[in-house]
Amino acid sequence: MRTFGLLGRNIDYSFSRKYFSEKFEKENIDAEYKNFDLASIDELPAVLKNNIISGLNVTIPYKEEVIPFLDYLDLHSRQIKAVNTIKFEKDGSLCGYNTDYWGFMGSLEPFLKPYHKKALILGTGGASKAIAYALELLEIEYKFVSRKKAANIFSYDELNREIMETYTIVINCTPLGTFPKVDQYPAIPVEYFSKDHLIFDLVYNPSETKLMQLGREKGATCLNGLRMLELQAEKAWEIWNS
Template identity: 85%
Template structure:
């Protein structure tokens, strides 16, 4: 039996373990999927020494911190500087990949309209890097939004009607609104959402976040992160077995 798993911290909620466990059962694959929940990335070598692993996913907060422990990065993860998939090569080396950008790209494309030329990305964490990379591939201009203003970064307080009218694609890369804190949402002026907006919330639990609800009330099209997660998981499986 092969072992696959997820490296992260406080990951009992893990989408990946449920998804792959169901996949293995449904497709009669002789494998198991485990959570490797560690409180420090420094314990990653211990995980490797004590387990025979065929493939690994990486989640918060180690998508960037794991890079020094890897032997190679594929071109996409090298540019993003974040890894969510590790392949164990036949020669014993570890190669990092990023399938988050792929999952986002493929789940977003069917909903894009010609007027979606500019985007704002809420949050500047590891996930936002993959989103920005995907938007770059799609030739969509983007601007980050954070609590503190910086070069090429809006602060939440700066967001106004003009910015919203010019940026009709809004992507939430923060965890705000995740169960059980479902009343929370990023501090954006929701009154400026319109039917021209496409709002992509990476949160998938609940299936409709408060941000999505408020945007939909103004006529916006809304998407959650579930399809993105499914696509990135299948891409990881493809990488592990290639």
């Protein structure tokens, strides 16, 4: 039996464990999927020593911290500077990949319209890097939004009607709105949402976040992060078995 797993901290909720465990059962795959819940990334060598692992997913807060422990990075993870998939090569080396950008592109593209030219990325954490990389591949201009203004970053306070009407894609890369704090959402002027807006919330629990609800009330197209997670998981499985 092969062992796969998720590397992260406080990951009892783990989409990945549920997804892959169900996949293994449904497809009669002789494998198991474990959570490796680490208080510090420095515990990783002990995990690798004490377990025979065929592949790992990586989630917050270790997508960047895990890189020094790897032997190689593929082209995409080098550009993004974050890893969410680790392949264990036959020679014992560890290669890092990023499938977040792949999952995001695959779930966003079917809903893009010709007028979706510019995007706002809410948040500047690890997830936002893969989103920005995917938008570059899609040739969509973007700006980050954070609490403090900086180069190529809007502050939430300066978002106005003109900006919101120009940037018709809004992507929430923050955890705001995640269960159980379902009434929270990023501090953007939702009154300027319209039917032209495409709102993508990486949160998937609940299936409709407060941000999505407010967008839908204005006629916007609203997506959650579930399809992105499914696509990135399948891409990781492909990498592990290639």
